[in-house]
Amino acid sequence: MNNDTPKPLYWFYLDNYVHLERLEDRVLLYNSLTGEIREYADNPAVLQLVEKLQAPENLLVVPLGEKELEDPQISAFVREMRSLFMGDLIETSRSSGKPVQMMPMLKLHRDIDKMKTESFRSVGVDVMKYLDNMALYVNGNCTLDCNICASAHKQFLWCNREKSGTQLPIDQIRQLFEQLVGSDLCHVHILGGNILTYPGLRELISILAEHRLKRTLYIHYSNLADGRDSLQDLGLIPDSNCQIKIPVTFPVDETKLEKASHILEDCSMPGTFAFALQSEAEFAEAECLISAFSIDPVSFHPFFNGQNLEFFEQAVFVDRQNLSNARPSMKDIHSRQVMNPFLFGNLTVLSNGDIHAGVNDPSLGNLSKDSIYDIVYREVFEGKTWRRTRKEVVPCRDCVFAALCPPLSHYEYALGKNNLCRIVGSVKADEKGEEIHYKS
DSSP states (O other): OOOOSOOOSEEEEEOTTEEEEEETTEEEEEETTTOOEEEEESOHHHHHHHHHHHSTTTTTEEEEOHHHHTSHHHHHHHHHHHHTTSEEEEEGGGOSSOOOOOOOOOOOTTOHHHHHHOTTSOHHHHHGGGOOEEEEEOBOOOSOOOTTTTTGGGTSSOOOOOTTOOBOOHHHHHHHHHHTTTSOOOEEEEESSOGGGOTTHHHHHHHHHHTTOEEEEEOOHHHHHHOHHHHHHTTOOOOTTEEEEEEEOSSOOHHHHHHHHHHHHHHTOOEEEEEEESSHHHHHHHHHHHHHTTOOSEEEEEOOOSSOHHHHHHHTOBOHHHHHHHOOOHHHHHHHHHSOTTTTTEEEEOTTSEEESSTTSOOOEETTTSOHHHHHHHHHHTOOSTTOOGGGSTTGGGOTTTTTSOOOOHHHHHHTOSOOBOOOOOOEEOTTSOEEOOOO
8 A cells, every 4th residue: 555645735626606607618617795806718737637636536635735836817706706716625544534515406396207207296287386477468458559469478478359359258267267276376467458358357366365376467557547347347356465566668648647646545555557668768858757657666677679789778678787786596507507587387368268488488388278287297297388497498508507597498599599698708619610709
């Protein structure tokens, strides 16, 4: 036995709240407690050290001897990790063996692969536990002609007029919620063209109340201003589980907006005025209206119209500082690597009965002929929407920031690109051999 091998001077480790990403010759480290981000590129010594840290048997703890610590790249890396509270050194003389670093492990509740292998379990029941939110478009009737009506609902929850004027039969809706007993559905968004013209609205609200579901009614401010009597006929009782969201589009009829704000105040229902914005000018106008009519609370929803990319980049795109300020937790990062937290558990039912996991994705079936159990099962075991991650799409899959970025949303579909950011990435050839220059 050779006892002449020098004992390493230190154990070097990274803390378990540090996210480490290595992609080819690039390394990213992120402190989820402080938001600090550090990148290393074209640094062979650091890359080799990171490879050792990531080895399953090392658990982010590796020995460092005099030779390694004399390397200026490793020495600088270790100093920076210590100064940023991302890692530290432990003298080997102070420990009888290698320290144990507890590593966070991702475990999905009701893991799908496990469900597939456990034949004794009722999969039909278990998959329903995944369902969390539902957008229910009850009709398409509306007399308004908003310039964003045809596509706003494909970017965020919004009302939508349809020329066909279709509407969901209330009997089908009642059967739908009878099937959902025992699911984890907790929030239903009631949308349409003008839902105040939907004849089954009062009964629908009653059904949701019986199931103790949180419900949000979407009523355009102009329809609300013209529909005071219709709103009163609903017999809404002030309830923290029931709220009204009031879409506001430009140009704004100030008289109707003021009237709508008074109606909401009179009915004593929690409500939010939601402004769809296409420019800085509209944002400035919205601020003036909010101040003039004492509107509160409010929300803002940038809308991409195909010609306002500059505004959209300012309003929606992220950069390194945004990611640092957002401080996604390790739980957030791990979940984004295996599923899409923005889309997971959501279903959209259109007024023609078609059911979608994502409003821009193909229909999973129709309410008139498909069981909701079959729909959810289809998405859980065969679909891709709920599990669409940045690690699966170009160019994000080739970016070390992918796990830190917000999940893919409907905005990516609207813009026709996946990287809504200003983070300078690498240049990499795609599958066809073409170079993709991107801000990953």
